[in-house]
Amino acid sequence: MVLLALAKSAVRYPSPPGHEVFVANSRGPETLSALAVETGATAVPVREAVRGVDLVVVTIPLKNVASLPADLFAGTPAAVVVVDTCNYYPRQRDGRIEGIEGACRKAGGSSSSWAGR
Numbered sequence: 859m860v861l862l863a864l865a866k867s868a869v870r871y872p873s874p875p876g877h878e879v880f881v882a883n884s885r886g887p888e889t890l891s892a893l894a895v896e897t898g899a900t901a902v903p904v905r906e907a908v909r910g911v912d913l914v915v916v917t918i919p920l921k922n923v924a925s926l927p928a929d930l931f932a933g934t935p936a937a938v939v940v941v942d943t944c945n946y947y948p949r950q951r952d953g954r955i956e957g958i959e960g961a962c963r964k965a966g967g968s969s970s971s972w973a974g975r
């Protein structure tokens with residue numbers, strides 16, 4: 859199994875035996891070299907990180923989800939599980955995001971349904 863984590867908090871632990879873990883951020887893999895050494899994860903560019911993986915964990919400030927490439931998951935098979943750990947903090951960090959506010963007014967709507975789009 860291959861696991862991708864966008865951002866660092868998901869990979870603060872050593873990569874589990876038998877699993878290959880990739881990590882990416884917005885500044886490029888060279889800025890994650892210390893984390894890669896610490897954890898055994900492989901630092902890669904964001905676009906490379908979602909290729910050929912079984913599980914994707916997106917764990918970045920929620921407001922930054924909008925800055926991910928719009929076609930990031932265009933070639934990702936439907937069977938790949940994408941976990942969104944992001945929290946919505948409109949007052950403290952993210953500002954008011956109208957797409958989320960609108961989604962939350964609908965039955966079953968959530969910040970994850972906004973992030974998923």
Ligand SMILES: NC(=O)c1ccc[n+]([C@@H]2O[C@H](COP(=O)([O-])OP(=O)(O)OC[C@H]3O[C@@H](n4cnc5c(N)ncnc54)[C@H](OP(=O)(O)O)[C@@H]3O)[C@@H](O)[C@H]2O)c1
Nearest residue numbers: 865866867882883884885917918919920922925943944945
């Ligand atoms: N569900 C839970 O239990 C739980 C617990 C803790 C945190 N969270 C949520 O998880 C998310 C991350 O939390 P955190 O504490 O790890 O935040 P953090 O310390 O601010 O980590 C942010 C990371 O995201 C990267 N990043 C930012 N923008 C990016 C982008 N556009 N593309 C790729 N990487 C990007 C940053 O690297 P660069 O700046 O170098 O790009 C940094 O490594 C937040 O939404 C937080 O609310 C959830």
